[in-house]
Amino acid sequence: MMENKLIKNSSQNIAIWIISIIAIIPILLIVINAVKTAPEASSMNFDFPSTLQFNNFMTVIEKGKLVISFFNSFMYSGISSILCTLASAMAAYVLARNKTRFNRFLYLFIVMGIALPLNYFTLIDVMKWTNLINTRAGIIVIYMVTQIPFSVFILYGFMRGVPRELDEAALIDGCGPKRLFFSVIFPMLQPAAVTVLILSFLNTWNEFVLPLYYLNSADKWPMTLAVYNFFGQFEQSWNLVSADIILTIMPVVIIYLLGQRFIITGMTSGSVKG
Amino acid sequence: MTRRIYPFYFVAIVLCFYVVFAVVPSFMGIYLSFTDWNSYAEEINFIGLDNYKTIFSSDENYIHGINNTVIFTISTIVLKTVIGLLLAILVNSGIKLKSFHRVIIFMPAIIPMLVVGIIFKSILHPEYGLINEALRAIGLSQLTQHWLTDADWAFKSIIAVDVWKGAGYIMVILLAGLQAISHSYYEAADIDGASAWQKFRFITIPLLMPTLTVTTVLNLLYGLKVFETVFVLTNGGPGYETEVVYTQVFSQFTLGSYGVGTALITVLFVTMTVMGYFSIKLMSREESNE
Numbered sequence: 204m205m206e207n208k209l210i211k212n213s214s215q216n217i218a219i220w221i222i223s224i225i226a227i228i229p230i231l232l233i234v235i236n237a238v239k240t241a242p243e244a245s246s247m248n249f250d251f252p253s254t255l256q257f258n259n260f261m262t263v264i265e266k267g268k269l270v271i272s273f274f275n276s277f278m279y280s281g282i283s284s285i286l287c288t289l290a291s292a293m294a295a296y297v298l299a300r301n302k303t304r305f306n307r308f309l310y311l312f313i314v315m316g317i318a319l320p321l322n323y324f325t326l327i328d329v330m331k332w333t334n335l336i337n338t339r340a341g342i343i344v345i346y347m348v349t350q351i352p353f354s355v356f357i358l359y360g361f362m363r364g365v366p367r368e369l370d371e372a373a374l375i376d377g378c379g380p381k382r383l384f385f386s387v388i389f390p391m392l393q394p395a396a397v398t399v400l401i402l403s404f405l406n407t408w409n410e411f412v413l414p415l416y417y418l419n420s421a422d423k424w425p426m427t428l429a430v431y432n433f434f435g436q437f438e439q440s441w442n443l444v445s446a447d448i449i450l451t452i453m454p455v456v457i458i459y460l461l462g463q464r465f466i467i468t469g470m471t472s473g474s475v476k477g
Numbered sequence: 478m479t480r481r482i483y484p485f486y487f488v489a490i491v492l493c494f495y496v497v498f499a500v501v502p503s504f505m506g507i508y509l510s511f512t513d514w515n516s517y518a519e520e521i522n523f524i525g526l527d528n529y530k531t532i533f534s535s536d537e538n539y540i541h542g543i544n545n546t547v548i549f550t551i552s553t554i555v556l557k558t559v560i561g562l563l564l565a566i567l568v569n570s571g572i573k574l575k576s577f578h579r580v581i582i583f584m585p586a587i588i589p590m591l592v593v594g595i596i597f598k599s600i601l602h603p604e605y606g607l608i609n610e611a612l613r614a615i616g617l618s619q620l621t622q623h624w625l626t627d628a629d630w631a632f633k634s635i636i637a638v639d640v641w642k643g644a645g646y647i648m649v650i651l652l653a654g655l656q657a658i659s660h661s662y663y664e665a666a667d668i669d670g671a672s673a674w675q676k677f678r679f680i681t682i683p684l685l686m687p688t689l690t691v692t693t694v695l696n697l698l699y700g701l702k703v704f705e706t707v708f709v710l711t712n713g714g715p716g717y718e719t720e721v722v723y724t725q726v727f728s729q730f731t732l733g734s735y736g737v738g739t740a741l742i743t744v745l746f747v748t749m750t751v752m753g754y755f756s757i758k759l760m761s762r763e764e765s766n767e
Binding site: 212215216218219220222223225226228229230232233245246247248290293296297301306309311314316317318320321322324325326328329344345373378380383384405408409410411412415416427434444448451452455456459460463466467470471 | 481482483484485487488490491492494495497498499500501502503505506509514564567568570571572573578579580581582583584585587588589590591592593595596597599600602604605606607610641645646649650653698701702704705709726727730735738739742743745746749750752753754756757
């Protein structure tokens with residue numbers, strides 16, 4: 204009996220290690236090949252590099268014009284996710300507190316957006332009317348819109364845990380709605396707001412379809428599109444492509460490792476009620 | 478009082494942007510899908526159902542794209558759910574370094590699909606790719622394939638890459654669902670002498686049903702919108718073998734034939750709105766049951 208349990212335990216531990224290795228191998232492959240010379244990396248494998256070529260990163264930054272792309276990505280994701288989090292929190296607060304028939308409908312209407320496919324064709328016309336076509340502001344606005352439905356969904360769910368008595372107390376103290384929201388409610392929403400902020404940052408950082416459709420000038424490209432074009436040009440230089448990939452995923456991986464608690468609660472909230 | 482502390486303009490900000498940039502284009506799309514809209518001519522003429530006839534005619538390739546999208550969606554739902562559930566049970570079963578493994582297995586989910594695609598183009602390369610090299614190294618060179626250029630394998634490879642990326646995400650959600658199931662059920666079953674399979678079949682699965690509904694909805698919505706995986710790995714090739722709806726939409730966009738493209742998106746729009754509506758109904762019913 205004891206022995207059986209031991210075998211079961213160790214086979215489970217071995218199985219989970221194999222799965223973890225399968226999950227991490229492609230990433231390790233990139234890391235190891237990013238510091239090889241071009242001939243060494245021509246067949247991407249796990250042979251150790253003879254010398255560590257850290258200047259690959261400098262080459263990539265220069266050839267791939269990554270400084271401007273990094274700045275672009277940072278701006279697109281940063282601004283759109285901050286605005287999205289704030290605006291969604293305001294909406295979620297009112298929709299969750301004042302549950303009229305109409306507001307319930309509005310909530311469903313906005314959350315339905317999770318399923319809605321963007322129409323890239325007609326969106327061009329709307330962007331032309333609003334003078335946003337081929338601009339950085341245009342990308343920021345659309346990124347914000349794509350993240351709104353999920354953000355409202357998470358923040359709305361979290362509002363249930365914020366006691367209603369707070370509103371009444373603040374009202375008696377003579378707070379207006381803005382002051383009530385920003386100094387009482389929003390601080391209470393913080394865990395959910397951080398989750399929403401991180402998730403929308405990651406989603407927009409990883410996105411590349413919208414710039415692919417809309418941005419035709421290279422100096423507005425985000426990291427993802429820059430990598431894609433770099434890959435097209437230097438398909439044979441896997442060492443450089445790997446270095447470029449590392450620079451692209453580095454921010455995402457760092458944010459993930461630091462904020463994984465928030466990411467996992469966010470991704471599982473709404474789906475599981477413990 | 479409610480009007481004063483819950484002002485409508487708090488909602489209006491989000492609502493305006495959402496309506497202008499997401500809802501209006503979709504409805505404009507429905508109208509324009511009945512026209513010959515394209516990027517060359519200024520004039521737009523009403524042509525009735527012609528674009529839809531083109532999409533659903535057997536001379537064209539669009540049905541193939543729709544079929545592939547459906548196959549992709551169903552197979553990723555099944556594979557990600559089964560693998561995700563097995564992983565969740567494994568991680569939940571008192572292994573060592575539980576949170577370390579969870580962090581690693583979830584990692585592929587946060588890497589951009591574009592990057593995953595580029596990496597797998599190398600891994601699946603017929604000559605120097607990691608998979609074929611490994612097969613040759615262990616003497617199974619007859620199993621090596623042209624994973625992305627052989628018509629029999631290309632779509633399967635796409636599905637496999639997508640499952641590799643997405644299974645960890647599903648695992649994390651199901652794991653949270655498993656952890657929410659009270660231990661007392663299992664203890665009671667132990668006293669009654671239930672086998673591991675019986676416990677799984679009659680406790681875990683029924684109590685995990687709400688979570689499984691959510692993962693299925695997520696996979697469904699994701700699967701119907703698939704684009705990047707196919708675009709980067711094969712771009713619809715070899716030939717038109719692995720085309721899905723969104724790669725066809727993108728081709729129409731680059732070709733400038735907006736009418737057919739917007740009709741394709743409208744087909745998706747209607748499908749997804751109907752499915753989205755029922756999913757939300759389904760989930761909110763389960764919510765109110767609790």
